Amino acid sequence: MPRLSYRKALTRALADEMARDESVFLLGEDIRVAASNVTAGLLKKFGPERVLDTPLSEQAFTNFATGAALAGLRPVVEFQIPSLLFLVFEQIVNHAHKFPLMTGGQCAVPVTYLVPGSGSRTGWAGQHSDHPYSLFAHVGVTTLVPATPADAYGLLVSAIRHVDPVVLFAPAGAMDVRADVDFATLAPVPIGKGRVHRAGDDVTVVAVGHLVHDALAVAEELAGQVSVEVFDPRTLYPFDWDGLTESVARTGRLVVVDDSNRSCGIAGEIMATVVERVRLLAPPRRVTRPDGAVLPFAPALDRAVQPGREQLTAAIQLTMKDG
Amino acid sequence: MTPTDPVRLYRAVRLIRRFEERAIELVRSGAIVGGIHPYLGQEGIAVGVCAALRADDLVTGTHRGHGHVLAKGADPARMLAELLGRVTGLNRGRGGSMHAADLGVGVLGANAIVGAAGSILTGAVWARRRRGDDIVGATFFGDGAVNEGMLLEAFNLAALWRVPVLFVCENNGYATTMPVEGAVAGTIGGRAEAFGMPAAVVDGQDPETVRLAASAAVDRMRAGGGPELIEARTYRFDAHHTFEHAVRLDYRAPEEVARGRSRDPVEIQGGRLADADRAAVDAEVEATLDAAVEFALASPEPDPAGALEYLYASGLVARMGGG
Numbered sequence: 001m002p003r004l005s006y007r008k009a010l011t012r013a014l015a016d017e018m019a020r021d022e023s024v025f026l027l028g029e030d031i032r033v034a035a036s037n038v039t040a041g042l043l044k045k046f047g048p049e050r051v052l053d054t055p056l057s058e059q060a061f062t063n064f065a066t067g068a069a070l071a072g073l074r075p076v077v078e079f080q081i082p083s084l085l086f087l088v089f090e091q092i093v094n095h096a097h098k099f100p101l102m103t104g105g106q107c108a109v110p111v112t113y114l115v116p117g118s119g120s121r122t123g124w125a126g127q128h129s130d131h132p133y134s135l136f137a138h139v140g141v142t143t144l145v146p147a148t149p150a151d152a153y154g155l156l157v158s159a160i161r162h163v164d165p166v167v168l169f170a171p172a173g174a175m176d177v178r179a180d181v182d183f184a185t186l187a188p189v190p191i192g193k194g195r196v197h198r199a200g201d202d203v204t205v206v207a208v209g210h211l212v213h214d215a216l217a218v219a220e221e222l223a224g225q226v227s228v229e230v231f232d233p234r235t236l237y238p239f240d241w242d243g244l245t246e247s248v249a250r251t252g253r254l255v256v257v258d259d260s261n262r263s264c265g266i267a268g269e270i271m272a273t274v275v276e277r278v279r280l281l282a283p284p285r286r287v288t289r290p291d292g293a294v295l296p297f298a299p300a301l302d303r304a305v306q307p308g309r310e311q312l313t314a315a316i317q318l319t320m321k322d323g
Numbered sequence: 324m325t326p327t328d329p330v331r332l333y334r335a336v337r338l339i340r341r342f343e344e345r346a347i348e349l350v351r352s353g354a355i356v357g358g359i360h361p362y363l364g365q366e367g368i369a370v371g372v373c374a375a376l377r378a379d380d381l382v383t384g385t386h387r388g389h390g391h392v393l394a395k396g397a398d399p400a401r402m403l404a405e406l407l408g409r410v411t412g413l414n415r416g417r418g419g420s421m422h423a424a425d426l427g428v429g430v431l432g433a434n435a436i437v438g439a440a441g442s443i444l445t446g447a448v449w450a451r452r453r454r455g456d457d458i459v460g461a462t463f464f465g466d467g468a469v470n471e472g473m474l475l476e477a478f479n480l481a482a483l484w485r486v487p488v489l490f491v492c493e494n495n496g497y498a499t500t501m502p503v504e505g506a507v508a509g510t511i512g513g514r515a516e517a518f519g520m521p522a523a524v525v526d527g528q529d530p531e532t533v534r535l536a537a538s539a540a541v542d543r544m545r546a547g548g549g550p551e552l553i554e555a556r557t558y559r560f561d562a563h564h565t566f567e568h569a570v571r572l573d574y575r576a577p578e579e580v581a582r583g584r585s586r587d588p589v590e591i592q593g594g595r596l597a598d599a600d601r602a603a604v605d606a607e608v609e610a611t612l613d614a615a616v617e618f619a620l621a622s623p624e625p626d627p628a629g630a631l632e633y634l635y636a637s638g639l640v641a642r643m644g645g646g
């Protein structure tokens with residue numbers, strides 16, 4: 001079976017949607033020459049009107065995309081750095097997200113914001129290592145964090161076809177993942193549907209984005225002692241609460257591993273919603289970045305701040321001990 | 324250039340003048356909650372610019388936006404119903420004074436984030452032109468907005484990509500209480516010229532003068548020219564916002580206000596009509612607004628059960644906040 005990398009899956013999704021729908025176009029910085037390597041080959045195929053290289057004007061080009069969407073196009077905006085989302089939080093939240101309600105349903109804003117390389121890139125330090133997906137889930141913008149190449153393809157396709165704004169985070173920690181994929185099976189992945197990567201009986205581990213791969217490794221390591229179910233929400237907003245409830249109702253235990261800062265991160269929302277719905281056998285636990293984390297430069301410090309496999313292993317073992 | 328029609332221009336400025344005066348009465352009576360930013364004194368700008376536009380051209384307005392929406396052709400009754408938060412309002416009561424929008428007449432919304440709308444309009448006009456429509460756009464903003472980076476980024480994008488957007492600065496001398504001299508280094512027109520955009524200063528109190536300048540710019544843009552800027556010098560006759568009616572802020576000397584009010588766009592344009600014609604227009608406007616007030620007051624309020632309707636064009640239903 002052919003191997004598909006996560007990065008190439010994104011490229012393929014862009015190319016397929018651009019070929020399928022004339023109204024889809026890309027804009028962003030250095031996308032002409034594919035500096036992030038996601039838009040590779042697209043300029044040649046689709047021309048400069050549909051692969052629009054922008055000046056460094058994130059706020060204006062994010063609003064520009066909103067305007068183009070109001071006029072009937074489907075822009076995909078690529079951001080070079082996850083922290084640029086802080087710069088355009090205003091434009092996404094205050095305009096793109098609010099327009100449908102504020103106009104009383106007169107319009108839709110079908111824009112996709114694509115962030116290739118979110119989270120730590122190892123050695124890129126404080127201003128290039130953020131993972132602000134919880135912020136977008138909090139404000140209610142559709143938020144996707146695919147973990148695998150097939151999901152990266154399928155969720156990006158769905159994002160582009162969606163009529164509301166969507167932020168798609170492609171974690172740096174997942175960009176180089178490769179998988180055997182039968183290209184004929186590549187298909188849109190429904191927004192708002194989670195996925196059980198590994199079935200288990202004792203504890204549900206919810207893992208976000210690249211951490212799905214860590215959770216699977218830990219589950220394998222612990223296989224003799226604990227039967228771990230790995231649940232990948234794929235969409236953080238709207239979250240697949242029914243899918244997760246079904247899993248936790250079976251296992252009775254919950255551990256969340258989430259690359260957000262702890263306070264008000266998505267892990268907190270996942271735990272709160274589960275305890276509203278399910279009587280657990282043990283208190284839920286979460287493994288996250290620390291409160292208010294800024295990723296330090298030195299590799300050992302960078303790693304120390306990110307949720308890791310040892311912490312996840314410990315959290316699972318403690319949860320099993322608790323009940 | 325369309326031939327002058329003094330009656331049409333007069334009817335439009337008179338309508339906005341009396342609409343605002345009626346709206347202020349409705350603020351005082353409590354029928355409009357949250358107050359308004361009155362457009363009194365600045366009517367000639369929206370009217371002059373919109374008289375130069377076609378029905379399919381696009382505009383965006385500001386927090387002081389009633390005049391822009393009405394001048395582009397929105398129904399005053401539905402506009403007033405919007406200010407009252409009624410289901411019959413332009414935005415079904417979801418937008419209110421600062422977000423009134425009527426996409427059907429090319430108004431992509433009043434926008435209450437100072438400096439934001441120019442980039443949205445640039446994207447919308449670019450998208451429509453790409454489809455082959457020979458439309459142009461006009462975006463209104465105040466003197467306060469010329470210090471917002473987002474707007475200056477929009478100047479650059481529009482000029483760079485030759486998007487035919489008329490940037491209309493309504494220089495009323497103040498951003499809330501901050502005088503222009505205390506806020507603007509260099510000149511407003513100089514900002515446009517720095518991006519290679521033609522800039523003109525016009526008397527914003529004379530609707531006909533504004534119309535002539537806007538028509539000339541629109542003709543050049545429609546013929547393939549890039550964006551242009553018009554700085555319309557004007558004076559705000561009333562409060563920044565109606566909250567000032569209760570809280571006196573000390574920033575404009577009474578003599579200055581009197582001087583500003585002495586050049587009244589309604590009088591300037593009205594003076595071009597025979598007395599009988601003017602009286603006939605006044606009566607017609609009054610009848611329109613009587614009917615609008617009656618319509619708005621008689622319209623039903625929205626059902627609280629639908630408070631988050633239209634939040635998502637995709638129809639996603641958000642979780643409500645109760646226990």
Ligand SMILES: Cc1ncc(C[n+]2csc(CCOP(=O)(O)OP(=O)(O)O)c2C)c(N)n1
Pocket residue numbers: 385386387435436437438464465466467468493495497498499563
């Ligand atoms: C980005 C932003 N900053 C501040 C405000 C609060 N605010 C609303 S109107 C206003 C003054 C705007 O002045 P100007 O652009 O000259 O327009 P005018 O009110 O004079 O029509 C301010 C500061 C805002 N709405 N948006």
Ligand SMILES: [Mg+2]
Pocket residue numbers: 465466467493494495496497498499
């Ligand atoms: Mg002003």
